Amino acid sequence: MANMKTEANMINKRDLMAANIRWLLCSQICWNYERMMSTGYLYSILPTLQKLYKGNDLKEMMGVHNQFFNTNPMVGGLILGMDMAIEEREKKEAKEVITGLKTGLMGPFAGVGDTIFGVIVPTVFGSIASYMALKGNPTGVMMWMLVNLLIIGLRFTLLPLGYKQGAKLVTEFADRLNALTDAAVLLGITVVGALIPTVVNAKVAYVYKSGEVTLKMQEMIDQIMPSLIPVLLVALVYGLLGHKKMTSTKAILFVMVLGIVFYNLKILG
Amino acid sequence: MANMKTEANMINKRDLMAANIRWLLCSQICWNYERMMSTGYLYSILPTLQKLYKGNDLKEMMGVHNQFFNTNPMVGGLILGMDMAIEEREKKEAKEVITGLKTGLMGPFAGVGDTIFGVIVPTVFGSIASYMALKGNPTGVMMWMLVNLLIIGLRFTLLPLGYKQGAKLVTEFADRLNALTDAAVLLGITVVGALIPTVVNAKVAYVYKSGEVTLKMQEMIDQIMPSLIPVLLVALVYGLLGHKKMTSTKAILFVMVLGIVFYNLKILG
Amino acid sequence: MANMKTEANMINKRDLMAANIRWLLCSQICWNYERMMSTGYLYSILPTLQKLYKGNDLKEMMGVHNQFFNTNPMVGGLILGMDMAIEEREKKEAKEVITGLKTGLMGPFAGVGDTIFGVIVPTVFGSIASYMALKGNPTGVMMWMLVNLLIIGLRFTLLPLGYKQGAKLVTEFADRLNALTDAAVLLGITVVGALIPTVVNAKVAYVYKSGEVTLKMQEMIDQIMPSLIPVLLVALVYGLLGHKKMTSTKAILFVMVLGIVFYNLKILG
Amino acid sequence: MDLAVWQIVLLVLLAFYSIIDSLSLNIGCQYPVIIGTVTGAIMGDVTLGLAIGATLQLMVLGVGTYGGASIPDFTTGAIVGTAFAAISNQNAEFAIGIAVPVGLLMVQLDVLARFTNTFFLHRVDKNIEMGNIRGVKRNILLGALPWGLSRAIPVFIMLIFGKSVVNFIVNEMPDWLMGGLKVAGGILPVVGIAILLRYLPTNKFVAYLIIGFVAAAYLNVPMLGVALIGVALAIIYFKQSIKAVPVMAGSNITMDGGENEDGEYED
Amino acid sequence: MDLAVWQIVLLVLLAFYSIIDSLSLNIGCQYPVIIGTVTGAIMGDVTLGLAIGATLQLMVLGVGTYGGASIPDFTTGAIVGTAFAAISNQNAEFAIGIAVPVGLLMVQLDVLARFTNTFFLHRVDKNIEMGNIRGVKRNILLGALPWGLSRAIPVFIMLIFGKSVVNFIVNEMPDWLMGGLKVAGGILPVVGIAILLRYLPTNKFVAYLIIGFVAAAYLNVPMLGVALIGVALAIIYFKQSIKAVPVMAGSNITMDGGENEDGEYED
Amino acid sequence: MDLAVWQIVLLVLLAFYSIIDSLSLNIGCQYPVIIGTVTGAIMGDVTLGLAIGATLQLMVLGVGTYGGASIPDFTTGAIVGTAFAAISNQNAEFAIGIAVPVGLLMVQLDVLARFTNTFFLHRVDKNIEMGNIRGVKRNILLGALPWGLSRAIPVFIMLIFGKSVVNFIVNEMPDWLMGGLKVAGGILPVVGIAILLRYLPTNKFVAYLIIGFVAAAYLNVPMLGVALIGVALAIIYFKQSIKAVPVMAGSNITMDGGENEDGEYED
């Protein structure tokens, strides 16, 4: 490979800061059902990519970073930072490691981040603000906004932290990159396996009724296998994507139509 | 080995059909507590065995196919078909692969088949038939019988399907038969591990009572280990079968007597 | 190594008996929160150690046997017996095997022993004794004490039994001691992983309240990860123990103070 | 009682066939509403048969004989109940009052049939040893007898001796035997499992026996889930085996080839 | 109605910004109590805004948009409700009566925004292919438009046409589309997942896909738990790989070195 | 109060021994019904002792000290209660009224005893370092003292100063210390676990640490189940190790030998 590992540290503090700001502002800006935060991630790492790759490599790596990604934006910078450190050292070689890591870490980070910043903080400061507000006192509102500013400060520390961890990872295991790649991919795929029943939401609405006999179809299906419908849907789309002429646009249109049809046939709902 | 792989395709359509009919009619005909559907399976595959083996090999393979087997008869043809394809190619070599596969697949197939053909279909068509019948109308009954005929047609397609899958399996992995064997056996043994707590039904009935103190023995035992009694019973019989003079007839008599004694001592029940 | 495997059977019946008596009388005599039954175990095996090791080896092995250990004393002799057989053959080489085995077996033995000798026996004989006692009849009390004496007899048989099993283990796998060591350690560490959420008892008492809004902190933490606090505490103390100047005495004082402080800050409780 | 001989014959045959059908073709004769209708036709009162069968059918909806469990046999109950109701000019309610105890009694005979067939199983074993293929076949097919007779005989007796005999049997059957057989039926599969474990190379894969057990006993994973775990572990084992083999043969090239084959992801 | 033009402009901008804020800076403008206060300030009655915002806030405490789920948007509701209450001199209760249906209606528009952005996503894909980096950037940033407009437009319409329009829309929206879109929204992530599976060397690690699935679907292990399992399996795999590699290279020495490195336990 | 000196001496010794018995011989002196009887004998009223002991016994049936948890010590309660009832000619009910608070108070002293023994533990550590075996032994045996005294001293005090002292102590014990010690007792095992983790080659097997943790924390598998999983994984690891080793040594023959040895299934 033509890795140019000459400039020891191509990514400098300014790059980290730039990525940080982009992540802060744009991680969810183009959120969509198909790949959720993929574009936000791509946008944040784009300057880094432009530094590290040229030509077709750049195209390829942009594609790599436009894959399904979803995590809590508050803590996601940590993943971004790790990624940057790994790519800086290993360039394209690290393509699979980072996909594995991104996929493997996004799920648990979402859980932790959502609980802390999506439940605990808003509940605590939201209730304080509300009870004060009900008495006509805006202090609680101010306080909450202040806390949110502090949290922004906190978020800025996570990406550099991830960068350091990632650097540690690659220096420690650089000579065993293949093994590391496999391990990361393994982790990622394990998490994807768990994503299917977690992220895909498909409940069979159909209930068979005849006299006093009712049969909830979803219960029957659960008896065969939990999350059977999501599995079948993933398999279906996975199969479709194997055909030459199938694009993700077509796939998404197909699934949309499927959703509408199934709803109106009262199959899903 | 002296595998005669000369005649490329020894099993022809007529053989598949014969197996299909036998499976349809006789899979459960000699069902018994000891090995459940083993004889039905043996009977269905017997013509194939007679084609593939002679002399002692034949005896041996009949023995192989008279082992504990239990699945839903509606979908079990799929397993039979796979088996036939594998044995056709690999003959006796495949002895362990097929035992592993049979054991590994029978459990999940039972679950799926029982839910669909044992719960959903009879509930839907049984309730329709009943409510119409209560009004003196036999149409629902006719309809149900018609559906059952259609299901028979469906069942005929499964065995050939399994045959093709099995053929694919062996051509793909023929050069790695040992690895495939190990994998199949591993699967089978995993399922047997789960069979013990699932298939064996032994609840300790004994309840200690003294004044207001009651102690349910089964709960105590569950606290030590769930399904402890089934495990011990399997271990016991496994041990017995290690003795030279022990036959399965004796083992079964022993277990029957055990059951009756334990019941009358109010230990099990 | 200078293993002196010359004297075939260094441990004789008297040694087993001595260990048995010591275990019976002293297994819990110095029980404490830090390492629970470590000292009792050390005391029981000490004569054996003195036979097998000299000088620094002896010191080292005494240290080995003064590690965290906790099991049901009624059945723990089995572990002790196995250990003695293994050390007799493999001496210091077996250091890790026995630590692995001790750690791996103590948990399940505790469960089984506690259920039988801590729940079933006392409930049965305690209730008999009590109901008779309420009528002024001490026979039940006598009976229970008699049963306890019989149990002492039973306990004496376990250590020799373990000794034989251990001997079997080492003769069977002596040539693969490394693999056996790894396997034992693996088992031990698996059990330690489960010990953390089981043995460490740390519930966050803090409840956030504001008007009608209440937020139970423990529930929030469970949502992030069950047993998060025990994990963090173990990690903390594990980290502390990495420092040169840290002793276990200091660590225990630190944790005690932590407990008192956390309680009074109403964080834990 | 004025049941015609041809009616008795037909009903007894129907009882014999109904259980065999449920084990083979499954065109539905195991279901009360269908068998009730047929019985009604034989007795000359289809409407009555429909009503009786339907009522019983609704009582067993979704109750199936999974894993060889014995369930109340309201199918046989429907035959007897409909027959008695027809000859005594009674209504459906009367028939249900007969069908239900009959159905419960039949559980015992179902257990018995499932027992009896171990007899033929062992004769199959013996014929295999002797290489007597015709004997193997014959004994397997003979398994149909205990099944069919377990329904035909009691129906015959009941039709001849009437309703009172049902109550008599239900009450006089000694509990020590009935209960004992039920318990024995519950634990008998251990023999088959133990034979299977002896038969398979269990020692080599005992770890997976434990894993399967833990999954089912501790985590309550249903069979398909356990099989999924088994498949995952089998794939891991398989990939490791085919990775290991070439190494032993001392060739790195095959090794890499093996690797590439797995991944569809090549760039 | 006597809303000043500047008020309408500010409120529409506020609606636009509130959703963008929740996606980016998160200084809190997504929360009813904060947005209510700001709206109150714009309308010249902070106390009213506080009261309305606080009431709505307490209704959604702890309800978050996890995994991209759409939740009632009481933030937009607070804007509209406060504005109407202020201009009609009504109290907080009146405002809540408007805010709640508005909030529920907004769920549909949230779904729509999340849909619409797949359009920009695919344009990003195309620009990547063409190597047009500016196009990539532009299209990502354009994603902000559907988000912002999904709030700004309805607020604008409602402020102009009043409360009645809210009810009209709520009632006239055809169910086949709304319900259909909701279902489609639930299953759309399969596309992203399937692409990811095509992208990753899934075949090589399909066993782990199954393990992850079983853990989540059968055992209800939450994501962090699954990741812990994944990490454990990855470590095992990693250690095995680095153990195996030196063997292939035929050197035992490296092998032992590899071993020692792992264990910190040396004596 | 007219307790004879010999009675006080005997009761204090009994209290000392009862806890030691529960830690060692376990002939039953830890159980209220037994100790109550003995106390009754000492006080000259066996029937009273039987009644008090029995009542207390039925209150703690099945409550055991698992994993070192502290439980209400109604054994000590039985001693004190019986003694007081006997000397004041009161009935069993009176005794229970004393025994219960005493039993609850003793929980604190049980915690204290379990704490104090870490002192001897560390002296054992030091003596091991110095190679002083007699010191090791002595300090272990001295562990009996805190145990015994934790029962003997309070019984002595209570017998001397009477019932009122019980209430006094229960009320005056500062909560910050008692509660704090309880919390500290709950988390103290982390020290032992952390030492163990430092001691074992944890890094090499950290994956299994995670697996054990996930099994217990997420899946609530009890200890025996975790150990079963551990055994399964250990077997898999073991078989892989012995398979791998001969390869490194470059000999295929040994390898095959290793294989055969595992499987009992040879034909």
Ligand SMILES: OC[C@H]1O[C@H](O)[C@@H](O)[C@@H](O)[C@@H]1O
């Ligand atoms: O459960 C699988 C299978 O078990 C037995 O063989 C019978 O009860 C069948 O009806 C059932 O389908």
Ligand SMILES: OC[C@H]1O[C@H](O)[C@@H](O)[C@@H](O)[C@@H]1O
């Ligand atoms: O759940 C993770 C993540 O999913 C989506 O991206 C959004 O709903 C975020 O708010 C959330 O944090």
Ligand SMILES: OC[C@H]1O[C@H](O)[C@@H](O)[C@@H](O)[C@@H]1O
């Ligand atoms: O739970 C195992 C074990 O833990 C501690 O050592 C004590 O509580 C014992 O009584 C118990 O048997």
